[in-house]
Structure formats: C-alpha cells, structure tokens
Amino acid sequence: MTGEPLLVGDDLHRSFGPTPALAGASISVRAGEVVAVMGPSGSGKSTLLHCLAGIVRPDRGSVRYRGTELATLSDAGRSALRRREFGFVFQFGQLVPELTCLENVALPLRLERVPRREAERRAGEWLARLEVADVAGKRPGEVSGGQGQRVAVARALVTGPRVVFADEPTGALDSLNGERVMRLLAGAARETGAAVLLVTHEPRVAAYSDREVVVRDGRARSLEQVA
Numbered sequence: 331m332t333g334e335p336l337l338v339g340d341d342l343h344r345s346f347g348p349t350p351a352l353a354g355a356s357i358s359v360r361a362g363e364v365v366a367v368m369g370p371s372g373s374g375k376s377t378l379l380h381c382l383a384g385i386v387r388p389d390r391g392s393v394r395y396r397g398t399e400l401a402t403l404s405d406a407g408r409s410a411l412r413r414r415e416f417g418f419v420f421q422f423g424q425l426v427p428e429l430t431c432l433e434n435v436a437l438p439l440r441l442e443r444v445p446r447r448e449a450e451r452r453a454g455e456w457l458a459r460l461e462v463a464d465v466a467g468k469r470p471g472e473v474s475g476g477q478g479q480r481v482a483v484a485r486a487l488v489t490g491p492r493v494v495f496a497d498e499p500t501g502a503l504d505s506l507n508g509e510r511v512m513r514l515l516a517g518a519a520r521e522t523g524a525a526v527l528l529v530t531h532e533p534r535v536a537a538y539s540d541r542e543v544v545v546r547d548g549r550a551r552s553l554e555q556v557a
C-alpha cells in the first residue's frame with residue numbers, strides 16, 4: 331500500500347575487520363520518496379546503501395524489502411531481486427565500455443530475456459527522457475561525464491525499479507552537470523513512482539530530495555526537509 335515503508339533497515343551493524351562501518355543504523359524508505367543520505371567521509375553511508383541493497387550482509391540487524399527479510403533469501407533470490415526491483419547508479423565506471431550507450435541501457439532488459447528489438451526500443455525511450463538520445467550509437471568512452479551519468483540513470487530506470495540506489499551519482503561532475511543529472515533522476519523517479527536512496531556530499535544535490543538522513547559514526551538520523 332502506498333505510504334507503507336518499502337524498505338526498512340533496522341539496527342544495522344557491520345564491521346570490516348576491527349573497523350565498525352555501521353553501529354546500529356536504522357532507516358526506512360517509503361515508496362516514491364527521494365531520500366538523501368549525507369554525512370562525513372567514512373561515516374558508513376556506502377555500507378548502509380550496500381546493506382539495504384542486499385550487496386553487503388549486515389553482521390547484525392535486519393533489512394526488510396516489502397516485508398521480506400533479505401537474509402532469508404538465497405544468493406540467487408537476492409540477485410533476482412536486485413535485477414528486477416532495484417536500479418543502481420554509481421559515481422563512475424559503471425557502463426560496459428565495449429557496448430554502445432543504447433546497448434548498455436538495454437542490457438538489464440536483455441538479462442531479463444526481453445527480445446533485443448523491444449529492449450532497444452525501450453532503451454531508446456529512456457535515453458530520450460534523459461536527454462541523451464544523440465549518444466545512443468556511441469561507446470561510453472566517446473561521451474562526456476555528464477552524458478555518461480545520464481546514460482547510467484537511464485539504465486538504472488529502464489526495468490521500472492521500485493528503488494534506485496545512487497552512490498555519489500554526481501560526484502565526478504561539475505555542479506551544472508551534477509544538478510542536471512539529479513533533476514532528471516529525481517524527475518524520472520517521481521514520474522515512475524520509484525524511491526531513490528541517494529548518497530551525496532553536496533547540499534545542492536540533496537536539495538532534490540524529500541528528506542535527508544545524516545549518517546554519523548555508523549548511525550543514521552532522519553531530518554525532515556525544511557523547504
């Protein structure tokens with residue numbers, strides 16, 4: 331039901347050797363909301379994102395997605411969940427260099443066995459929505475950083491995910507391109523009803539969110555956005 335938390339992380343703990351990355355972090359994300367995760371370097375933001383996405387297993391605590399505890403799923407079950415329900419955007423280096431931008435965006439659909447023509451038709455629509463239709467036939471090495479990130483956003487959204495995890499998606503861009511990527515990501519997510527969990531250092535990027543969560547020393551605190 332709309333308004334019910336979609337994704338809930340509860341009392342998450344995770345250490346890497348002696349280093350505690352998360353020390354009791356809790357967070358909940360509702361359907362369709364854009365949440366910015368902020369906080370100092372090394373405070374545990376990426377680890378929190380990875381736990382919520384089922385990429386890193388917490389040492390303690392639980393992650394529930396639509397009521398299902400991720401730890402109860404098999405590795406294959408978690409991979410399928412990530413492919414079908416989640417989308418990912420990272421800072422850089424996420425596009426397959428040998429494929430064209432169109433093929434990169436079509437790839438998640440091809441992995442779900444969508445026929446090539448249909449996958450490429452839908453990929454083309456998403457490239458147009460992200461205002462990069464003109465780079466469809468180019469390889470990632472032939473496009474600018476901002477164009478590449480818009481292609482990456484198209485690829486994250488093409489499967490119609492319910493949650494988009496974005497870790498510093500604008501971190502390698504200048505502020506103008508960063509804001510353009512964020513405006514398009516937030517706009518597309520609002521249109522499709524996807525929730526976005528966005529790690530960022532930049533207040534101008536966080537300004538596109540509905541709500542901010544601050545992570546400090548492995549714990550998360552929610553701040554309602556004051557407009």
Ligand SMILES: Nc1ncnc2c1ncn2[C@@H]1O[C@H](COP(=O)(O)OP(=O)(O)OP(=O)(O)O)[C@@H](O)[C@H]1O
Binds near residue numbers: 350369370
């Ligand atoms: N795979 C790993 N192996 C070892 N230590 C790790 C690993 N991942 C994270 N850490 C450590 O856990 C702590 C939290 O890291 P994390 O990347 O989650 O923080 P962050 O807030 O995202 O940092 P940044 O803003 O610099 O990206 C840091 O001390 C980091 O060095």
